[in-house]
Amino acid sequence: MKDLKIYITIGCLLLGVYLVSLYNRPDDINWQTTMYYKDKVPFGTYILYDQLKQINPGAQVINTNKSIYNAFHGNSLGKGTYIILAKSITLNKFDVEAMLKYINAGNTVFMSAFDWRGQIADTLNISSRAEYASKNTSINFVNNKLKRAADYKFNRDITNQYFDSYDTAKAVVLGMNHYEHSTLLSYKFGKGQLVLCSTPLVFTNYSLLTPQGADYAQKALSYLPPAKNVYWDQFQNGDIPEDESPMRVFFNNPSLQWAYYLAIFSLLLFVIYEVKRRQRIIPVIEPLQNTTLEFVNVVGQVYYEKRNNANIAHKKTIYLLGHIREKYKINTSKLDKEFMEALSQKTGIELTFIQELTTALYFVSTHGHITDHELIRLNHLIEQFYIKSR
Incomplete structure (x- = not known):
């Protein structure tokens, strides 16, 4: 009997040690590509978003969850730089027209994505694809002042994407991979410019935590002129938190919200008043005859x-x-x-x-x-x- 208690005690201790170690085990790394500015996972953009004020000293970083047309249409945006980092960018005819009007006024738009769809692809005649011939494709800049002696090499194939089609008469190539395929383009429209990048993962946390990743991102963003306003787009990447509650229509409108509260308060008064009254006799209603x-x-x-x-x-x-x-x-x-x-x-x-x-x-x-x-x-x-x- 004494030996049995010893075995039970040892078993409980081992089970306790196992549970404690299981509880304190570090979480598995989430390698999902989110591009979300609040995500600290490898392929989130928390570091870049946090460092925007240092890249543009004195600038005001403003988040916008409006569609491209609603963001650029009218005078809702001030002078500055508009940044879009997303897995896919889809712009229609009206989006492109409003964006180009904003650029022509002397502003800058920086976009980086894997896939380009809609009118933006037709207007600029761009499409992208990935290098499958080898892994870990290296990239570099074309400008000798920014070009590094050794190409930038990254793990996990984050730089395999490139532009396989673009208008060579309008686009200026700023960066290429070692296959001499373009990865960074610049377009001049009026007084402003549009910069496109085919490797959005180099701006994620995974890349920026390495010295060469931080160096590449800093040089790539150096093509963007200093601006007082830096706009961070949340719409294209789907970073807009959606309220799925059926009551969102009431709570998003102050008038409907107060009407809702007034209706609830009136209903409570009615219930409190009615419970004090004796229930009336329910009249007998003859059922309708089946004719x-x-x-x-x-x-x-x-x-x-x-x-x-x-x-x-x-x-x-x-x-x-x-x-x-x-x-x-x-x-x-x-x-x-x-x-x-x-x-x-x-x-x-x-x-x-x-x-x-x-x-x-x-x-x-x-x-x-x-x-x-x-x-x-x-x-x-x-x-x-x-x-x-x-």
Whole structure:
């Protein structure tokens, strides 16, 4: 018994040590590419966003979650530099027009992404792809004042992306990889410039924590002139926190918000007042009588007195053909051999019965006078069809 207690004590101690070590184990590294400015994961952009004020001393860093058109349209933005870092950039015609108008006024836009879609790709004639011939593609600058003797080399293939197509007459190449494919481009529009980079991961935390990554990012951003306002775009990367609550419409509008509070307060007053009152006697309400059967009898009597067999047969035919179109998706404009074979296959009813039914339907549609016997026979065939097709 004493030995058993010793074993239980040792087992509890080992289990406790295991649980403590499991609790204090460091979290696994998240290698997901987020490009989110608050993320401290390897491929987040927390460091770059935090260092923007040092890159532009005295500048005011402003986040914007508006679409490109809404951000550039009008006078919502002041003079400065607009930065977009995203996995994919998609701009339509109106976005591009508003952005180019902002650049023409003497401002700078810097964009870096893996993929370029929409009017921005058509206007600048750009597309990008990745180098698959080798891993860890090296990159460097074209300008001899910025070019390093040894190329910039990074791990995890973060510099494999390049521009495989662009307008050579308008674009100025600022950077290339060792395959001499362009990775950094500059466009001049009016008094401002547009700078495009095909390797957005060099601006993430993983790259900037290395000396060469910080050096490359600093030199690449040195092409952006000093500015008092630096705008950080959140829209293209989807960094806009969305409120999925059904009440967001009320809380986003001050007037509706106060109306909501007033309604809740009034409802509480009503409940408090009503609980003090005695409940009234609930009156007995007689249920409505079902007059469907009487209506059917009246309608049937009217048709029987008029003896309009053709009208009844015609309506039954229309209803049946409508049922066939809706349930079996068969074209009923022609009651031919193709129609009969398709109806037989989809309903599982023998072809001979389908032929008999189709003949009766065709007879009704081509004759203006229908006898009682013919109407009864048509009704019998239609009822048999519904029974067999169940």
